[in-house]
Amino acid sequence: xxxxxxxxAYEVVxxxxxxxxxxxxxxxxxxxxxxxxxxxxxxxxxxxxxxxxSSARIIDKKIKEREDVxxxxxxxxxxxxxxxxxxxRTTCASKILENYVPTFDATVIxxxxxxxxxxxxxxxxxxxxxxxxxxxxxYQPTRxxxxxxxxxxxxxxxxxxxxxxxxxxxxxxxxxxxxIRCPSSxxxxxxxxxxxxxxxxxxxxxxxxxxxxIGPICRSVRDLVMMLNIISGKDALDNTxxxxxxxxxxxxxxxxxVGIIRELITDCDQEVAKxxxxxxxxxxxxxxxxxxxxxxxxxxxxxxYYTLASAEASSNLARYDNIRYGFDYPIxxxxxxxxxxxxxxxxxxxxxxxxxxxxxxxxSGYYGKYYxxxxxxxxxxxxxxxxxxxxxxxxxxxxxxxxxxKFGEKIDDPIKMxxxxxxxxxxxxxxxxxISLPVGFSNGLPVGMQIMAAPFEEQKLIDASYELExxxxxxRRPNSI
Amino acid sequence: MSQxxxxxxxxxxITALNSKLFxxxxxxxxxxxxxxxxxxxxxxxxxxxxxxNQKAIEYSTMTSLALGCKVPDKIMFYRKNYFxxxxxxxxxxxxxxxxxxxxxxxxGKYELDGIKxxxxxxxxxxxxxxxxxxxxxxxxxxxxALIDYNRAGVALIEIVTEPDFTGPKxxxxxxxxxxxxxxxxxxxxxxxxxxxxxxxxVSMNGGNKVEIKNINSFKEVEKAINYEITRxxxxxxxxxxxxxxxxxxxxxxxxxxxxxxxxxEHDYRYFPEPDIPVxxxxxxxxxxxxxxxxxxxxxxxxxxxxxxxxSDHTSNILINDKKLADFFESTLKLHFSxxxxxxxxxxxFKSLIDDDAESRDYLKNLKVxxxxxxxxxxxxxxxxISRTTAKDILVKIFESGKLPTEVVNSSNSYKIADExxxxxxxxxxxxxxKSAVEDAKNxxxxxxxxxxxxxxxxxxxxxxxxxxxxxxxxxAEH
Numbered sequence: 026x027x028x029x030x031x032x033x034a035y036e037v038v039x040x041x042x043x044x045x046x047x048x049x050x051x052x053x054x055x056x057x058x059x060x061x062x063x064x065x066x067x068x069x070x071x072x073x074x075x076x077x078x079s080s081a082r083i084i085d086k087k088i089k090e091r092e093d094v095x096x097x098x099x100x101x102x103x104x105x106x107x108x109x110x111x112x113x114r115t116t117c118a119s120k121i122l123e124n125y126v127p128t129f130d131a132t133v134i135x136x137x138x139x140x141x142x143x144x145x146x147x148x149x150x151x152x153x154x155x156x157x158x159x160x161x162x163x164y165q166p167t168r169x170x171x172x173x174x175x176x177x178x179x180x181x182x183x184x185x186x187x188x189x190x191x192x193x194x195x196x197x198x199x200x201x202x203x204x205i206r207c208p209s210s211x212x213x214x215x216x217x218x219x220x221x222x223x224x225x226x227x228x229x230x231x232x233x234x235x236x237x238x239i240g241p242i243c244r245s246v247r248d249l250v251m252m253l254n255i256i257s258g259k260d261a262l263d264n265t266x267x268x269x270x271x272x273x274x275x276x277x278x279x280x281x282x283v284g285i286i287r288e289l290i291t292d293c294d295q296e297v298a299k300x301x302x303x304x305x306x307x308x309x310x311x312x313x314x315x316x317x318x319x320x321x322x323x324x325x326x327x328x329x330y331y332t333l334a335s336a337e338a339s340s341n342l343a344r345y346d347n348i349r350y351g352f353d354y355p356i357x358x359x360x361x362x363x364x365x366x367x368x369x370x371x372x373x374x375x376x377x378x379x380x381x382x383x384x385x386x387x388x389s390g391y392y393g394k395y396y397x398x399x400x401x402x403x404x405x406x407x408x409x410x411x412x413x414x415x416x417x418x419x420x421x422x423x424x425x426x427x428x429x430x431k432f433g434e435k436i437d438d439p440i441k442m443x444x445x446x447x448x449x450x451x452x453x454x455x456x457x458x459x460i461s462l463p464v465g466f467s468n469g470l471p472v473g474m475q476i477m478a479a480p481f482e483e484q485k486l487i488d489a490s491y492e493l494e495x496x497x498x499x500x501r502r503p504n505s506i
Numbered sequence: 507m508s509q510x511x512x513x514x515x516x517x518x519x520i521t522a523l524n525s526k527l528f529x530x531x532x533x534x535x536x537x538x539x540x541x542x543x544x545x546x547x548x549x550x551x552x553x554x555x556x557x558x559n560q561k562a563i564e565y566s567t568m569t570s571l572a573l574g575c576k577v578p579d580k581i582m583f584y585r586k587n588y589f590x591x592x593x594x595x596x597x598x599x600x601x602x603x604x605x606x607x608x609x610x611x612x613x614g615k616y617e618l619d620g621i622k623x624x625x626x627x628x629x630x631x632x633x634x635x636x637x638x639x640x641x642x643x644x645x646x647x648x649x650x651a652l653i654d655y656n657r658a659g660v661a662l663i664e665i666v667t668e669p670d671f672t673g674p675k676x677x678x679x680x681x682x683x684x685x686x687x688x689x690x691x692x693x694x695x696x697x698x699x700x701x702x703x704x705x706x707x708v709s710m711n712g713g714n715k716v717e718i719k720n721i722n723s724f725k726e727v728e729k730a731i732n733y734e735i736t737r738x739x740x741x742x743x744x745x746x747x748x749x750x751x752x753x754x755x756x757x758x759x760x761x762x763x764x765x766x767x768x769x770x771e772h773d774y775r776y777f778p779e780p781d782i783p784v785x786x787x788x789x790x791x792x793x794x795x796x797x798x799x800x801x802x803x804x805x806x807x808x809x810x811x812x813x814x815x816x817s818d819h820t821s822n823i824l825i826n827d828k829k830l831a832d833f834f835e836s837t838l839k840l841h842f843s844x845x846x847x848x849x850x851x852x853x854x855f856k857s858l859i860d861d862d863a864e865s866r867d868y869l870k871n872l873k874v875x876x877x878x879x880x881x882x883x884x885x886x887x888x889x890x891i892s893r894t895t896a897k898d899i900l901v902k903i904f905e906s907g908k909l910p911t912e913v914v915n916s917s918n919s920y921k922i923a924d925e926x927x928x929x930x931x932x933x934x935x936x937x938x939x940k941s942a943v944e945d946a947k948n949x950x951x952x953x954x955x956x957x958x959x960x961x962x963x964x965x966x967x968x969x970x971x972x973x974x975x976x977x978x979x980x981x982a983e984h
Binding site for chain 1: 550551
């Protein structure tokens, strides 16, 4: 039998309801694993083991009394630390919020609790989600469980690493420009950025509202489907959320037309390209057609993304003035302008950079030149993609253009760092769903394939991923830890 | 003669709303313990999102229609970014018309007095900030700041006019009419403290525009403008130039003073609010709203004239005081005698109310109800009391809240129609006013004098017609 801490989410639910083990057994095993692994990986910012154990006991009691325990009963979940959890500190990996304890749960957290999920704690990220490595966390960076010298990706690096290292069954991340898919690719786990509007953003601490979504990071497609269905749906608290049809596990796959994006594969690392090409063969194996396509406006994606994301961020982050909540800081006298700038000194370097860029592109005289232009390019790209989706069911390519890299390698050069997001930002700009699926290793470093579909066509993503998962065999657990 | 151009920017709270613009906290924040009317949304806690209040969209659209504005098919919201501690998110959710039309209404025309029209540039919907209170020590140094967010997020309608006013009188006319319109629409109770605010810009002789901010009631607007015109005239008088600047109104000292220069240099970095998708209003929405819209003051004026046959003058007095007009129509439901009722209301009744600040709130504090007035008019029309008596009765019921019949009974004020009693009164007047009686033989005026004396003799209770007849026949005897 599989070891308890290697179980997938649906196996946990089965085992519990069939009485093979108790929720307390399972959670205790996971906590032991965290104690063993965490000193190497650093996935968590805040652990709530007491809370997790007491939730487990409640579930056990309910099972004993034959009460309904929910679809995620006993499944341990790690939450990216930019998703609000009532009563549990939510820091965004920022000094600015180091003492902030939300008074309310994000809508997704409420859904998880209703379904019997057990919250283990809050996972590391780049400050406010701005970064691709977790090196911009105010806490120590998370390490890649497959190679501790390498970054786990970001910004949901804690989420990717924790799932890969078995510190939780499933994790929630958020994805503004690739923040779920990048660490999923680097840590060899499955991560989905849903269609914009499928999942409520209420309680997700905004970085760039028009781009981001909360999504699951898992070790199996089946877990992903279960999780996605639970967190999806129209939420009265989020004007941008929409209702959607639940996703099902496919019994058989219809022939899908797949396009492989030429620009993304020619511009990436050779090692990565090789694995993606061989994965595209598997795509044909499962009965899909696959041919090369080109996205004309692709080169606009990155500048458009960084302009818009920074603009929204500069406004979203203005509220962190330490007046109503925040960190310990002497107030001094009431010269408000000085006070604001002194407080805001305490953002990290990357956050400050994006606030500056964002303020600049929105300022009078530059709005038309940068912000407005970026919005037009975004529309252009979206239109082109929607046109492509008339012909193709899915578009594929590498999730990341490079293999996981070493700490410190790109942190001194923001442009180099931004460039690694080139493949992922497309889906955020267009609001379309995109998944990262592990497809293999190069020198022990994971590679993920990105699959994109038209808005609200997650079912097609799942159909293909479910079949591919069966034919692409990859190790589930890193040996290094 | 110097030429003055004045434009207004008015903020009116939608006091009719139960909740704030983007959350379910109470719209009426008044008289609440500080920071007890707040939630994660209006406090801008991380992760909270605004939920638009549909009623606010309706009220602001009605206002746009009433002010003759075009209502666009689609509206959207923008963020206005600036730092201030009363602004929980450090941006205000508002509307903006530079990059296409986003606001509730544009290009309106509002008639002032039948001739002059004021152009309305735009009407937009936005959120109110909280309030800061500073404690000041003897040295006038701010040492404590207290922030109350109870008001933060309350729905405001911003109305911006073109600089079409040529003097303070037109501004007053406009603001009076606007208040009345807002009141008729049920949008804003302008008498509530802080419910309306006004910024004014004034320029003279084509010179630079000076903006005056912080005028916290419509009453103060005229004073601020007068002050500013005098100030600018004296600057011109000394051959100096008027600078383009922002000034504040000090309602204690009744002067405008120059704002710190920094406050003028704002770059608000407007951009579309990503958390509120574009709202499609559509033709059906507007058509439907037009049908449900309450009657506007000028429509009511015309109705009063045609349906109730009231004079322009009487109709005007009623329309200019919505509560009085409502009172009038409630009374009509009990007893349909429009002219008689209106006359009592716009004269004696109104002056009693104007003398008594407490009773300004007709519905709450007034002891006299439509029932009283209806009964009073029935007594007059039934020839039970004289008009003169009616005035005294009104004063009494105003103070006591007793019904007119009760007062009339207890004070024995019924009209005297008994000829014998009246004849006695006429006789004693004839005895005491001999010279007037002589005059009266040739002079109608003097007859009225005699009648007045008879009325006085009977404490106003004499039936005037009978008394007159008796006086005439008595004169014929002489």
